Structure formats: C-alpha cells, structure tokens
Amino acid sequence: MTIAPDERPDLEAPRDEASTQRRGADLFEEIEGARGAVRHELDAEIALELRDLSVFYGHFMALDSVSFDVPKQEVTALIGPSGCGKSTLLRCFNRMNDLIPTARMEGSIMFDGQDLLGPAVDSVGIRRRIGMVFQKPNPFPKSIFANVAFGPKINGYKGDMPALVEESLRRAALWDEVKDDLDKSALALSGGQQQRLCIARAIAVQPEIILMDEPASALDPVATLKIEDLMRELAEDYTIIVVTHNMQQAARVSSYTAFLLAGEERTGRLVEFGPTQEIFTNPTDRRTEDYITGRYG
C-alpha cells in the first residue's frame, strides 16, 4: 500500500509539550518508523524524500522501512555489503522495479511534490527526469552521435540537435576525444569512453537526477578517476545517487552517504545516513564503523 502524501506524518506540525520533552531519538523512531537508523537532518534542498520505503519480491522483503532525504545537486552514495538492497533501492527511484513482475513497494518517495510510487505516475516520464547509468557501459550499436541524440529524438526534441549532442558530450568530458569521430560506432570506444558516452546519453534528455549503479566497477583506475571527477562536476547541476562497492570511491565523490545492511533474514535496512565526511571519520553506528573499517563479516 502506498501512503498518500496527505496521510504522511507532518514533521513541521507543532507537537505537544510532553512529546517535545521526549528524547529526540524516541520521537524520530515514532514519527519516522526508522527502527534505529541514524538519520541526518539535511540543511540542503531536498530532491527525494523517502518515507518508510519497503520493497518486496513476492513474499520476500528486500528492503524494510527506509527513510531519508536525498539532497539536491549533491552526490549521495549508497554503500553496504552485497545483498543489502542498495541496488533495489536505486531502482525504486525511477520505477525500474516495475519491470520485475513480483516486485511490490510500500511507503513513499516524494519527488517534486508527487509520490513516485503512486499509481498515477508515468514511469516513462519519470525515467526521463531521473536517468540511469549502469554498471557495464551499454552503448547502442550505433554511432556516437546517434547514441547521444537517441533520447532527445524519441522525446520529440525540436531544437538544435548537433548543439545538444556537443553540449552533452562536453558535460560528460568526452567531446575532445570524440569530436572528429561522431559518426564512428560507439562500440569502438574504450570502456571508460563508453561509460562517459552513456553519461552523455543520460544527460542529453536533461534529467534532474542521475542514478549510477557501480558506474566505474568495470573500468581501469584511470578511467575510474575520470568518472569520479565527472560525477563531482555534474553534481553542480544534477542530483546524483551512486551505488558503489568501492568505499574509497564513496568517500572521494559523495557529499552524503547512506549505509544499508541486511540481517540474517536478508532484508536490507538503513543503518545510517549522513554527511560522507562524518560517516568516514566518525560514524555514529558501530555497524557502520565495522563495515567501513573492513571488520564486517
């Protein structure tokens, strides 16, 4: 069941004196149903508001009551061991889980005043506003130009297409390397170039949010650093959410980090969310400390 926006607890509503006197943590648990997760109150503008987000695959609960705010125009990293639900969480943001027949979501993800999980949401429209870059570069077997122009074209873009392609490739830090080869097959590019092409393809439709699922895990260290630099640059204009297994990468590129962990029943939960600097220097939760210092497991 999806919680309609007007049914969500109003965090701004005045509370009675007795409740304000209660410990903040208790209050947070009660209002947010956060189940002990350490959640940071954001000063920044919010791009996505997750409230009690749970995901099921059939009877299996993959994610349990995740609540946090994704800040606008920042890089947010989702970290955690394999199977903790971070990719599942990422796929919720542009309704990619809809493609899995048994998948079901509860709670809400507020984006620009609407609940992304609501039945009226146009998932294709959402995927234009919330783009995705996958682990393995997946360019279409077409020219470099056609790859970047593909999205705008099917969206009926009527403007100056070559200018849009150039701008997208420039923003993806690829223009200088491919400007004389735009008609060549995208498959002829190196792995790192292909991934930057996929980023150019994602930003060509001018999304607001870019989701990245392990975007550099298939790349060599030099190409990885290029992607990381690019993520920082893109965060000036876009909200970026990145799933990564590489802890140093999360520490280098993100401003905020969410740490998820699954228990023995394999259901993922948010353990801690906060500024990356704090998560990597002085995490609040012992489990976060154990994971990032490599003492997990």
Add this chain to the structure above:
Amino acid sequence: MPRTLFTESQTHAEDGVRLLSSRVDKAITDAMEALRTRNMRLAQSVVEGDAEVNQQRYALEEEVLQMMATQAPVASDLRELVSILSIVSDLERIGDHAEGIARIAQFLGDDPVALTEPELWVMAQRVQHMLRASIESFLERDEAAARATCDVDDEVDEIYDRIHRHVIQQLAGLPHDAQEFDAYTHLLWASHNLERIGDRATNICERAIFLVTGRLEEINVSRY
C-alpha cells in the same frame, strides 16, 4: 577477525607508542636524578639517548605512513593513526625537554644550587604521572581519564609559579657580581622544561579524546 594484517600492524604501532613513551619517561627520571645527585655520567647518557628517541619516533612515523598508504584506514582507524603521528612528535619533544634538563645538570656540575628547589622533583613526579596517564588513556580509549589527566596540568603550573617566584627572590638577594646568577637562571629553565612536558602530555590527552569522540578540542590551555 577480519583485517588481520591491519590489526596486527595497529597493535605493533601501539606497542611502539608505549615503548617510546616509557623511553622518554625514563629519560625524565634519569635527568632529574642526575640533577639531584650531580651524576654527570647519567646526565650524559640522557643526552646521548635522545638520538635514539628521535630515531624511534621516525621509525614509528614511517610505520604509520606505510599503513595509511597501503591500508586506506577510515573512521577510528584513521583517527588513531593520525593521532599516533601527533603523539610521537609530542613524545620526541618530551625527550628533548628531558635532554635539556640533563644538560642543565651538566652545566651546574658540582653546584648544589638545584637542591634549593625541592619542588622541582614534585613537579617532575606530576608531569611523569601526566605522561603515563595520557598514554594509557589513549591506548585504552578512555576519554574520562584523559580529561582528568589534563586537570593535573593546573597543579604543575602552580608549582612552576612557586619555583619561579622563589628563584626570582633568590636572584634579587644576590650581590651584583654573584656567580650564582647563571645557576639560578638554569634552574628556571629546568622547571620550564618540566612545565612544557605537562603541556605535551595534555596534547596527548587531546588526541585520546579525539580518538574516542572524533572531535578536536583544546583542553585546559596552559598559562605558559
């Protein structure tokens, strides 16, 4: 436990800190003993031993840098290694202060003037207590002990004040051309060295607190 290699290196570095601190602790004991008994050989051994303290400090620093470069520590691991870098520098400086006192013992030679300030040895006891307690609080990750140790520095400062006043009084009563001028001035320097050791121990306590809380704060700023 996972990360066996890192944990072993961590224990090795902690042992190194313990070793270096007991080495400079002994240097203080020997320097004060040389001052009290005018044992020139003992004073010389403190002076010569300082080179080894310095060497030990650099070896530890290198060990920690190696761990940082190869193990990419974060969170409390990172805080501990960064703290060790700072602590070994404080310990090395404490060694220099002990050496300074040993040199004063050498300078004073047979002159019994030092014995006119018995509180110097009380002061040395206090700062040695601070040194040991600060290192323990760091290795045991004991914030309360670290804070309590910092408080001892007030007492050290008070003793320093008393010695200072007493020496000045002695100097004021001396005739114009008295030979004791230099000797008394050196006594002031000896007490100043001890006072600085107290400050260095406070720095170590600050690192212990940082290791536990993640916050860098200046505790109990010395008046000197």
